[in-house]
Amino acid sequence: MDGYLPVGRGGGPDSGVFVFSCFTIRPASAGFSEVDNGMRLSRGFLPTLKENPAEAQVISHRLMLRAGLIRQTAAGIYAWLPAGWRVLQNIARIVREEQDAIGAQELLMPTVQSAELWKRSGRYDAYGPEMLRIQDRHERELLYGPTNEEMITDLFGQVVKSYRELPQVLYHIQWKFRDEVRPRFGVMRGREFLMKDAYSFDLDYASAVDSYRRMMLAYLRTFQRLGVRAIPMVADTGPIGGELSHEFLILAPTGESGVFFDGAFEEQDWLSDPVDIDDRESLDAFFTRMTSFYAATDEKHDEAAWADVPAERRREGRGIEVGHIFHFGRKYTESMDITVSGPDGAPLYPEMGSYGIGVSRLVAAIIEASHDDNGIIWPDSVAPFRAAILNLKTGDAACDAICEQVYAAAPESFLYDDRGERAGVKFADADLMGHPWQVIVGPRGAKEGKVELKRRADGARFELSVDDALARILGG
Amino acid sequence: MDGYLPVGRGGGPDSGVFVFSCFTIRPASAGFSEVDNGMRLSRGFLPTLKENPAEAQVISHRLMLRAGLIRQTAAGIYAWLPAGWRVLQNIARIVREEQDAIGAQELLMPTVQSAELWKRSGRYDAYGPEMLRIQDRHERELLYGPTNEEMITDLFGQVVKSYRELPQVLYHIQWKFRDEVRPRFGVMRGREFLMKDAYSFDLDYASAVDSYRRMMLAYLRTFQRLGVRAIPMVADTGPIGGELSHEFLILAPTGESGVFFDGAFEEQDWLSDPVDIDDRESLDAFFTRMTSFYAATDEKHDEAAWADVPAERRREGRGIEVGHIFHFGRKYTESMDITVSGPDGAPLYPEMGSYGIGVSRLVAAIIEASHDDNGIIWPDSVAPFRAAILNLKTGDAACDAICEQVYAAAPESFLYDDRGERAGVKFADADLMGHPWQVIVGPRGAKEGKVELKRRADGARFELSVDDALARILGG
Numbered sequence: 001m002d003g004y005l006p007v008g009r010g011g012g013p014d015s016g017v018f019v020f021s022c023f024t025i026r027p028a029s030a031g032f033s034e035v036d037n038g039m040r041l042s043r044g045f046l047p048t049l050k051e052n053p054a055e056a057q058v059i060s061h062r063l064m065l066r067a068g069l070i071r072q073t074a075a076g077i078y079a080w081l082p083a084g085w086r087v088l089q090n091i092a093r094i095v096r097e098e099q100d101a102i103g104a105q106e107l108l109m110p111t112v113q114s115a116e117l118w119k120r121s122g123r124y125d126a127y128g129p130e131m132l133r134i135q136d137r138h139e140r141e142l143l144y145g146p147t148n149e150e151m152i153t154d155l156f157g158q159v160v161k162s163y164r165e166l167p168q169v170l171y172h173i174q175w176k177f178r179d180e181v182r183p184r185f186g187v188m189r190g191r192e193f194l195m196k197d198a199y200s201f202d203l204d205y206a207s208a209v210d211s212y213r214r215m216m217l218a219y220l221r222t223f224q225r226l227g228v229r230a231i232p233m234v235a236d237t238g239p240i241g242g243e244l245s246h247e248f249l250i251l252a253p254t255g256e257s258g259v260f261f262d263g264a265f266e267e268q269d270w271l272s273d274p275v276d277i278d279d280r281e282s283l284d285a286f287f288t289r290m291t292s293f294y295a296a297t298d299e300k301h302d303e304a305a306w307a308d309v310p311a312e313r314r315r316e317g318r319g320i321e322v323g324h325i326f327h328f329g330r331k332y333t334e335s336m337d338i339t340v341s342g343p344d345g346a347p348l349y350p351e352m353g354s355y356g357i358g359v360s361r362l363v364a365a366i367i368e369a370s371h372d373d374n375g376i377i378w379p380d381s382v383a384p385f386r387a388a389i390l391n392l393k394t395g396d397a398a399c400d401a402i403c404e405q406v407y408a409a410a411p412e413s414f415l416y417d418d419r420g421e422r423a424g425v426k427f428a429d430a431d432l433m434g435h436p437w438q439v440i441v442g443p444r445g446a447k448e449g450k451v452e453l454k455r456r457a458d459g460a461r462f463e464l465s466v467d468d469a470l471a472r473i474l475g476g
Numbered sequence: 477m478d479g480y481l482p483v484g485r486g487g488g489p490d491s492g493v494f495v496f497s498c499f500t501i502r503p504a505s506a507g508f509s510e511v512d513n514g515m516r517l518s519r520g521f522l523p524t525l526k527e528n529p530a531e532a533q534v535i536s537h538r539l540m541l542r543a544g545l546i547r548q549t550a551a552g553i554y555a556w557l558p559a560g561w562r563v564l565q566n567i568a569r570i571v572r573e574e575q576d577a578i579g580a581q582e583l584l585m586p587t588v589q590s591a592e593l594w595k596r597s598g599r600y601d602a603y604g605p606e607m608l609r610i611q612d613r614h615e616r617e618l619l620y621g622p623t624n625e626e627m628i629t630d631l632f633g634q635v636v637k638s639y640r641e642l643p644q645v646l647y648h649i650q651w652k653f654r655d656e657v658r659p660r661f662g663v664m665r666g667r668e669f670l671m672k673d674a675y676s677f678d679l680d681y682a683s684a685v686d687s688y689r690r691m692m693l694a695y696l697r698t699f700q701r702l703g704v705r706a707i708p709m710v711a712d713t714g715p716i717g718g719e720l721s722h723e724f725l726i727l728a729p730t731g732e733s734g735v736f737f738d739g740a741f742e743e744q745d746w747l748s749d750p751v752d753i754d755d756r757e758s759l760d761a762f763f764t765r766m767t768s769f770y771a772a773t774d775e776k777h778d779e780a781a782w783a784d785v786p787a788e789r790r791r792e793g794r795g796i797e798v799g800h801i802f803h804f805g806r807k808y809t810e811s812m813d814i815t816v817s818g819p820d821g822a823p824l825y826p827e828m829g830s831y832g833i834g835v836s837r838l839v840a841a842i843i844e845a846s847h848d849d850n851g852i853i854w855p856d857s858v859a860p861f862r863a864a865i866l867n868l869k870t871g872d873a874a875c876d877a878i879c880e881q882v883y884a885a886a887p888e889s890f891l892y893d894d895r896g897e898r899a900g901v902k903f904a905d906a907d908l909m910g911h912p913w914q915v916i917v918g919p920r921g922a923k924e925g926k927v928e929l930k931r932r933a934d935g936a937r938f939e940l941s942v943d944d945a946l947a948r949i950l951g952g
Contacts, residue, residue, distance in 0.1 A: 039581070042640075042641070043641060043644075044581065045581050045583065045635055045636075045644060045646060047634070047635040068635075071631055071634060071635075073585070073586060073589065073590065073593075073627060073630075073631075074586075074588070074589065074590035074592075074618065075616075077586045077588055077589075077590075078586065079583065079584065079585045079586060079627065079631055080583055080584040080585075081583050081631075081635075082581045082582060082583050084583075085582060085583050085584050088584070105515070105520065105521050105558045106558060106561060107521065107555065107556055107557050107558050107560075107561050108555065108556040108561045108564070109549070109555045109556075110549060110550075110553045110554060110555060110651075110668045111587060111651055111668065112550070112553055112608075112620070112653065112667075112668050113549065113550065113553075114549065114550035114553075116550075117549075129613045130613075132588075132610065132612065134608065134610050134620075136608065136655050137605045137606075137655045137657065140551075142550065144588070144610075144620075151549060151555065154549075155547055155549075155555055155557075158523070158547060159521055159523040159544075159547075159557075160521075164518075165518070165519065168519075168521060170521060175586070175587060175651070177588065179612050179613045181613065191588075192586045192587065192588050
C-alpha cells in the first residue's frame with residue numbers, strides 16, 4: 001500500500017496536488033447533553049412500558065426497562081436506547097472530569113486482550129470461568145478483558161523509563177466482560193458492562209499513599225456530583241495486606257450489604273473541601289478526617305466502635321457497591337518485571353494501585369437510591385432530559401404554540417411529549433422517566449401564556465409564565 | 477436482592493431515611509477537548525520515537541507510533557494513548573454532531589452479540605472467518621459484532637409498531653471486530669476498530685431515498701469539518717441493485733484505489749449549502765447536483781464520461797475508503813420478519829439503509845492525507861492539542877514565566893514541552909506530533925515579552941506579544 005508515491009507527498013503543504021483548504025469549521029458544541037438534539041416523543045426511540053416486565057426482579061431493572069433506557073439483547077447483555085445512553089454519558093462525563101481534575105490521564109485500551117499478557121502475570125490460569133476466553137482464526141488465545149492491570153503495566157513499561165516521570169495515573173472508560181454464571185438484576189450484574197478503571201504508578205509507598213488519597217477525594221466528589229451519597233468502607237485487601245482498600249457503597253434499601261455509618265458523612269461537602277492535592281500534609285489531614293467517621297459493612301461491623309458514635313449520628317441501612325479503590329504495591333510490576341531507573345540508576349519496581357467505578361452499574365444504583373412508586377427520580381446532573389414538555393391538548397393552537405416556544409428555547413434540554421395521548425398517559429410516562437421537571441401545558445393556562453411547572457423530586461407545582469418556567473428549569 | 481425493604485422506599489422523597497440533598501453541582505464543562513486538562517510533556521504519557529519502527533509499512537502507521545498516538549497490544553489490536561485518544565474523540569464528536577443534525581438518534585449496542593440473531597437473518601453461516609465467534613461458559617454461541625444490521629432490526633421491531641413513527645434513523649459509535657487474516661497498516665486495517673454505523677427505517681422507497689440523501693449530506697459536512705475532502709463514488713450494490721450505494725474516499729497518494737473526479741468538487745462548501753433536509757425537492761436538487769460531477773474509482777472509470785469533464789477540472793489521484801452508505805431495502809426486515817402496521821392496518825416491511833464511517837481508520841487516513849517529511853499536520857478540528865509551547869531554556873526565569881503564562885491561559889489547548897531537552901529535540905517532536913501551532917519561547921524574546929509563533933501547515937513564523945499569540949491560537 002505504501003510506495004505508490006514517495007513518502008512525504010501525503011497532501012501536506014509540499015505535496016502539490018491534493019491540498020484542500022479547511023473550510024469554515026462549525027463552532028464546537030458543548031458537552032454531550034448539549035450536543036444531542038432534544039426529542040419529540042412521537043418520533044423518539046423512547047419506548048415506555050405500562051406493565052412490569054416479568055423477567056425483572058429488582059426495581060432498577062424494572063424501571064430501566066419500563067422507562068425505555070435499555071433492552072436485553074442476550075443474557076446479561078444490553079443495548080442502551082437513547083435515553084439510557086444519555087444517562088450513561090452524563091455519568092461518564094462527570095467521572096472523567098473528576099479523574100482529570102486530579103491529574104489522571106485518559107487513554108483507551110482495547111476490549112480484546114492477548115492471553116500472553118495474562119500468562120506473564122500468572123493470572124491466566126488463576127482467573128476462573130468468568131473470563132471470556134476466545135480463539136481467533138489462527139487459534140491464538142485471546143480474551144475479552146475483565147480488567148486491565150496486565151495491559152496497563154505492560155504499556156507503562158514500554159513508555160516510562162525513569163523515576164523522574166512518576167507518579168503516573170492512567171485511566172480509561174471501556175466495556176468489560178465477565179461471564180457471570182447467572183447474570184441478573186439487569187445492568188446491576190450484567191456480563192458486558194462499562195467501567196472506569198484507573199491505575200497509579202509511584203516510586204515509593206509514601207507517594208502511592210498520596211495517589212490513593214487523591215483518588216479517594218476524586219471518588220467522593222464524583223459521587224456527590226452524581227447526586228448520590230457513596231460511603232467509603234474499609235475493604236479486604238487480600239493477601240497483600242495493609243489498610244489501603246476501600247469500597248464505595250451507594251445507600252439504597254435494596255443494597256446487597258448492610259451498612260453502618262456515622263451521619264457526619266452527610267454533612268461533608270467534598271466539592272468545596274479545600275484539600276490541596278499536591279500537598280502531602282493536606283492529603284493526610286483529609287484522609288484522617290474522612291476515616292475518623294465510623295463506616296462499615298455488616299461483615300466488618302465492630303459493635304465496640306459503633307457504640308462510640310453518638311446515638312443521634314448512627315445510621316444503618318443497605319448499600320450497593322459502585323466503586324473500589326485498592327493499593328497493591330508491586331504485585332504486577334514484579335511479576336511482569338517492569339522497572340524504571342531510580343535516582344541512583346538502579347532499576348526499581350513502581351508501586352501500583354487500581355481504582356474502579358462501575359459506570360453502567362451506577363445507572364441502576366442511582367435508580368435504586370432515587371425513585372418512588374411512580375418511577376425514576378433523576379438527579380439533575382445525570383437526567384437524560386432536564387424537563388418533559390407535556391402538551392395536554394395537541395392540535396390546540398395555544399397549547400402547540402407554547403410547547404414549541406418552550407422546546408425551541410433549549411431543544412437539547414427537553415423531551416417534548418407531542419403524542420396524541422390522554423393527559424393521564426403523559427403524566428404517568430413523565431413520572432416514570434423521571435425528568436427533574438415537567439412543563440405542563442393545558443388549554444386554559446396556555447390562553448393566558450401560563451404553564452404549570454412540576455418538580456419531580458417533591459411534586460411541588462408552580463404556575464408560571466413561559467419565561468419564568470424556562471428560567472427555573474435552565475437556570476440551575 | 478429486591479425485597480429487603482418495600483419497593484418505593486428507595487431514597488425518593490417518601491423514603492424518609494436516606495435522602496441526601498444534591499450539593500452544588502460543578503458547572504458542566506464543554507466538549508471533550510475542553511474537558512481534558514492540558515499536559516506537561518515532562519509528565520505526560522506521550523512517548524515519541526526518533527526512529528521509524530520496523531513493523532510499520534505505511535506512513536500513517538509509522539507516524540502514529542512515532543508520535544505516541546497508539547501502541548499495539550496484540551496483532552491488529554491497539555491501545556490509544558492520550559494524544560491518540562484525543563484525536564479519536566475529536567473525530568467522534570464531529571461525526572456525532574452531524575448525525576444529530578439530520579435527526580439521527582444515538583444509542584449504544586453492545587459489542588458481544590448472540591449468534592441466534594444472525595441465524596435469523598441467515599448471515600451466521602454466510603459470514604466467513606472474519607467473524608470472531610465465541611462460546612460462553614454455558615457453550616452458548618456468541619460473536620463479537622462486525623456490524624449491527626441484525627441487532628438494530630430486532631430492536632426496531634421491539635420498539636416501533638406503526639408507520640406513523642417512521643422514518644427512524646438510529647446510530648451508534650462502537651468498537652467492532654473483524655478477524656482479518658493478515659491485519660496490517662496499523663489502525664488502517666486493524667481487527668478491533670471504532671465505527672459509526674447508522675441505520676434508517678422508512679415506510680417506502682421514496683422516503684428511503686430521502687434518508688439516503690440526508691445521510692450523504694451529513695457525510696460531506698462531516699468530512700469537510702474534519703479538514704479533509706472525501707469524494708463520494710458510486711459503489712457496487714451487490715445482488716440488490718439500484719443506484720444507492722456510495723463509498724467516500726479521502727484523497728491520499730497512498731490510497732488503495734485510483735480515483736478520477738471532477739475538480740468542481742473542490743469548490744463545494746457543504747457547510748453553508750442551503751439544503752432543506754425536510755424538503756424532498758431540495759434534497760433531490762442537492763443529490764442531482766452532487767452526482768452531476770464525475771467521480772469514479774479505477775474499477776468503475778468510464779473514459780467516455782471522463783472526456784466530457786473539462787480538461788482543467790480533471791483530477792486523478794488515489795483514495796482511502798472511510799465511509800460507505802448503502803440502501804438495501806427490505807433485506808433484513810423481510811428475512812427477520814419485522815413489520816410495522818401501515819396506514820390501512822396491514823403489516824408492512826420497512827425499507828432500510830445502513831451508513832458507516834470508520835472512525836479509527838479516519839485517524840490514519842487523515843494522516844495519510846496531511847503530513848510532510850517531518851511528521852503529522854493535524855487539521856485544527858481534530859488536533860489533540862491546539863499548540864505546543866516550546867520552552868527553549870527551562871530554568872530561565874523569563875522563559876519559564878512566559879511559558880506558564882501562555883499555558884495558564886487555556887491549559888486544555890496546550891501541550892507544554894517543559895522537558896530539559898535541547899531545542900532541536902523539541903522542534904522535532906512538535907513537528908512530528910503535528911500541533912497546528914508552536915509557541916516558541918527563547919530567552920532573548922522572553923526578556924522583551926515576545927514569543928515566536930510557528931504555523932505547522934506552512935511553516936510561517938510570527939514574532940508576537942504573548943497576548944497577540946494567544947489571540948491567534950485561540951481565536952480561530
